Amino acid sequence: MKKKMLLTKLVVFGCIVTLALWSLGVVYAEKSASVEPIKIGALLDFTGVVADLGPRFEAGIKLRLEEANYEVAGRPIQLILEDGGTDVNISFDKAKKLIERDKVTVMIGPLMGGIQLGLAPYLDEQRVLNFSLINIEFPVLKERSNWIGYPGSTYSAYKTMGYYAYDELGYRTMMTSGSDYAAGYSYLGGVADAFKERGGKIIEQQWVPLGTLDFSPYLVATKNADAVAIFFASAGAVARYITQHRGLGVKVPILVTDISSGLEEDTLQELGDKVLGMKGVDNYCWSLKTPMNEKFVAAFEAKYGRKPGGAELNAYVDTSIILAGLEATGGDASFDKLRPAILGLQIETPQGPTSFTPSGHAVVNRYIFEVKYIDGRYVLDPIRMYPNQVDPRD
Amino acid sequence: MDVFVLNLLNGISWGSILFLVASGLSLILGVMGILNLTHGAMYMVGAFVGWSIAVQYGLSFWLAALIGGLSAGLISLVIERGFLRHLYKQLNEQVLLTFGLVHILINSTIWIWGARSRAPFTTPFLSGSVSIMGWSYPMTRIAIIVIGGLLATGLWWLTNKTRVGAMVRAGMDDREMTMGLGINLPLVSVGVFFLGAFLAGFAGVIGAQVLGVYPGLAMDILLLALVVVIIGGVGSVGGALLGSMVIGIVDSFGKALFPNFAMFTIYLAMVVSLSVRPRGLLGRKI
Numbered sequence: 001m002k003k004k005m006l007l008t009k010l011v012v013f014g015c016i017v018t019l020a021l022w023s024l025g026v027v028y029a030e031k032s033a034s035v036e037p038i039k040i041g042a043l044l045d046f047t048g049v050v051a052d053l054g055p056r057f058e059a060g061i062k063l064r065l066e067e068a069n070y071e072v073a074g075r076p077i078q079l080i081l082e083d084g085g086t087d088v089n090i091s092f093d094k095a096k097k098l099i100e101r102d103k104v105t106v107m108i109g110p111l112m113g114g115i116q117l118g119l120a121p122y123l124d125e126q127r128v129l130n131f132s133l134i135n136i137e138f139p140v141l142k143e144r145s146n147w148i149g150y151p152g153s154t155y156s157a158y159k160t161m162g163y164y165a166y167d168e169l170g171y172r173t174m175m176t177s178g179s180d181y182a183a184g185y186s187y188l189g190g191v192a193d194a195f196k197e198r199g200g201k202i203i204e205q206q207w208v209p210l211g212t213l214d215f216s217p218y219l220v221a222t223k224n225a226d227a228v229a230i231f232f233a234s235a236g237a238v239a240r241y242i243t244q245h246r247g248l249g250v251k252v253p254i255l256v257t258d259i260s261s262g263l264e265e266d267t268l269q270e271l272g273d274k275v276l277g278m279k280g281v282d283n284y285c286w287s288l289k290t291p292m293n294e295k296f297v298a299a300f301e302a303k304y305g306r307k308p309g310g311a312e313l314n315a316y317v318d319t320s321i322i323l324a325g326l327e328a329t330g331g332d333a334s335f336d337k338l339r340p341a342i343l344g345l346q347i348e349t350p351q352g353p354t355s356f357t358p359s360g361h362a363v364v365n366r367y368i369f370e371v372k373y374i375d376g377r378y379v380l381d382p383i384r385m386y387p388n389q390v391d392p393r394d
Numbered sequence: 395m396d397v398f399v400l401n402l403l404n405g406i407s408w409g410s411i412l413f414l415v416a417s418g419l420s421l422i423l424g425v426m427g428i429l430n431l432t433h434g435a436m437y438m439v440g441a442f443v444g445w446s447i448a449v450q451y452g453l454s455f456w457l458a459a460l461i462g463g464l465s466a467g468l469i470s471l472v473i474e475r476g477f478l479r480h481l482y483k484q485l486n487e488q489v490l491l492t493f494g495l496v497h498i499l500i501n502s503t504i505w506i507w508g509a510r511s512r513a514p515f516t517t518p519f520l521s522g523s524v525s526i527m528g529w530s531y532p533m534t535r536i537a538i539i540v541i542g543g544l545l546a547t548g549l550w551w552l553t554n555k556t557r558v559g560a561m562v563r564a565g566m567d568d569r570e571m572t573m574g575l576g577i578n579l580p581l582v583s584v585g586v587f588f589l590g591a592f593l594a595g596f597a598g599v600i601g602a603q604v605l606g607v608y609p610g611l612a613m614d615i616l617l618l619a620l621v622v623v624i625i626g627g628v629g630s631v632g633g634a635l636l637g638s639m640v641i642g643i644v645d646s647f648g649k650a651l652f653p654n655f656a657m658f659t660i661y662l663a664m665v666v667s668l669s670v671r672p673r674g675l676l677g678r679k680i
Contacts, residue, residue: 046509047500047501049610051504051509051609051610052508052509052510052511052608053509054509055508055509180656180657206653207653207654208656209656209657211610211614212649212656213604213605213614213615214404214408214604214605214645214646216400216401216404216408216646217401217404217645217646217647217648217649217650218649218650218653220397220400220401220404220529220650221397221650221653234610236511236512236513236606236607236608239511239512239513239514239606240513240514240604240605240606243513243514243604243606244514244532244604247523247530247531247532247534247535247604248400248529248530248531248532249523249529249530249531264510266510267510267511267512267513270449270512270513270515271513
C-alpha cells in the first residue's frame with residue numbers, strides 16, 4: 001500500500017516537472033519567434049514627372065532584400081513603400097506616416113533635390129537615417145547629420161566629364177543646356193567648373209524650364225562651342241532634345257550627363273543611329289565588365305526580364321549598404337549605432353568599391369561611356385574610369 | 395535673319411501642334427459648354443496607341459495617327475455618355491469630374507505601357523530634312539505645319555460651309571431655339587465631342603514626331619491648350635488657330651530672346667490678351 005502511494009506521488013511529481021519544463025520551452029520558442037522586424041521605409045515616386053523611376057528603384061531594393069531572404073543579423077526585415085508623388089507636400093505627409101506611424105528607422109529616398117531640401121529639417125529632427133536614391137544636394141549632406149549620399153553629390157557626380165572633355169577630347173570651349181532647377185545648376189555647375197579648372201571656357205549656360213516640350217529655340221541659339229553638355233530632369237527630355245538637335249542639323253556635339261538614365265536601354269534602341277558615338281558620364285551601366293556586376297545583371301534579368309539601369313543599381317546598393325551596416329551593428333538599427341557603422345564600411349558593389357567620407361558622401365568610381373553598336377544592339381560601352389570621386393567641398 | 399526665320403518656323407510648327415489639340419477643346423466648350431479637362435489625356439492616349447501601332451507593331455505611321463484619334467474619340471464618347479451628359483451647365487462638377495478622370499487615365503496608361511517615356515517617332519518618308527537659309531530643317535516640322543493648315547481649312551469648311559456646321563454654330567448661338575427648330579442638337583453635340591477628342595488623339599501621334607510620348611503629356615499639353623483657348627476664344631476654329639499661332643510664336647521667340655523669362659512669356663501673352671479682349675481674340679460668348 002505504502003509502495004503504491006509512493007509510486008503515485010513520484011508519477012505525479014514527474015508529470016508536474018515535465019509540464020513545467022515543457023511550458024518553459026514553449027515560452028522560449030514564442031519569445032524567439034516574436035523578434036521585432038527591422039523596418040525600412042522607401043519614399044519613392046510612382047506618380048508625377050519621375051513616375052518611371054519609382055518602379056525601377058523598387059526593383060533594385062526588392063532584389064537585394066530577396067537575396068538576403070528579408071533577414072539580417074537574425075532579425076527579419078519589413079519593407080514599407082510609399083509614393084511621394086514627386087510633390088513636396090505629399091512626400092512630407094508620407095515621410096511623417098513612415099516615421100511616426102510605421103516607426104521606420106531607416107528610409108530610402110526621397111529622390112528629387114528640391115524635396116530633399118524641403119524635408120531635410122523634419123527628417124533631421126526625427127533622427128532617421130536617410131539614403132539618397134541618385135545624387136544628393138551637398139548642402140543637405142553637409143548641414144544635416146542623417147543622410148548617406150550614394151552615389152555622391154549632384155555637384156561632384158559629373159565633374160569627370162568636364163575633365164574628360166578637356167583632357168581627352170581636346171575641347172577648349174563648351175556650353176551647357178540644362179533643366180532650370182536646383183539639381184540642374186549643381187550637375188552642370190560641376191561639369192562647367194571642372195572644365196574651367198583645366199583651362200577651358202564656358203561660352204554660355206542655357207537654363208530650360210522644367211517640362212519644356214520644344215527645345216528648338218534653344219537649339220537655334222546654340223553657340224559655336226566645341227561641345228554642349230546637357231542635363232534634363234523631365235521624362236523623355238534627353239531623347240526629345242537629341243531628336244530635335246539632329247533634326248535641326250546642329251553640329252555641336254552633345255555630351256550627356258546621367259547618360260545611363262537619359263539614354264536608358266529601350267530609349268537607346270529607339271534612338272539608334274542618332275546617338276551612335278555619343279559620349280556621356282554616369283556611375284553605372286549594365287555593360288560594366290566586373291564579375292560582381294555580371295552576377296548582378298544576370299540575377300536582375302532572371303527576375304525582371306530586362307537589364308538593370310542606374311536607378312536599379314543605386315537602390316540595390318543603398319539596400320546593400322543598409323544590410324552591411326546592420327550586420328556590423330549586430331542588427332541594431334538605432335541611428336547612433338547604424339550611422340557610424342555605415343560610415344566605416346568599405347564594400348564592393350556591382351559598379352565598383354564604395355566607402356564614405358565622415359559627412360556621409362559616398363566615394364565611388366565614375367565612368368565615361370560611349371554609344372556603340374555591338375552584336376546587333378546599341379550599348380553604352382565604358383571607355384574610361386575615374387576612381388574614388390568625392391565632392392571637393394567635403 | 396536666318397535665326398529669325400528659323401524661330402518663326404519653329405513657332406508656327408509648335409503652334410500647329412497646339413492648334414490640333416486646342417481646336418477640339420474650343421469646339422467642345424463652345425458647342426456643349428463643357429470644360430473637358432480630359433482633353434490633354436486624349437492627346438496622351440492617342441500618342442501611346444499610335445506608338446504601339448507604329449513602333450511596337452511596325453505598322454503605318456498614318457494608320458497609327460488614325461487609330462490614335464479613333465481610340466481617343468471612343469474613350470471620350472464613353473466619358474460623355476457615361477458621365478458628362480449628366481453635368482451640363484455644372485462647370486465646377488465638370489472640372490472636378492474630368493480632373494479625376496485625368497488621373498485615372500494617366501495611371502491606366504502607366505499600367506498598360508509603363509511609365510517609361512518613348513523617343514519621338516515618324517514615318518521614314520518624313521525622317522529627312524530640307525535646307526532653309528543654310529540650316530537643316532526637319533521634314534517632320536514642315537509636315538506638322540502642312541497638316542495643321544489642312545486641318546484648319548477642313549474645320550473652317552465644316553463649320554462655315556456645311557449644314558452640320560450651321561447646326562453647330564446655331565447651337566452655340568441659341569441652344570433652345572436650335573432644338574425648337576427640330577434639330578437633334580444632342581446628337582450634333584456628341585458628334586462634336588467625338589470629333590474634338592479624335593483631333594486630340596490624332597494630334598498626339600502627329601506631335602509625337604517632335605515631342606515623343608510620356609504619361610505627363612496629359613497635363614503638360616492640357617495647360618497649353620487651355621491658354622490657347624483663352625487667348626483665341628471659345629467655340630471658334632479661327633480663334634483656336636490664331637491663339638495657337640500667337641502662343642507658338644511668342645513661346646519660340648520668348649525662349650530665344652528672353653531665356654531668363656522663358657517660363658512666363660506665354661502667360662504674359664495670356665494676361666495681355668485677356669486685358670484687351672476678355673472674350674478672346676475671336677471668341678463667342680459662352
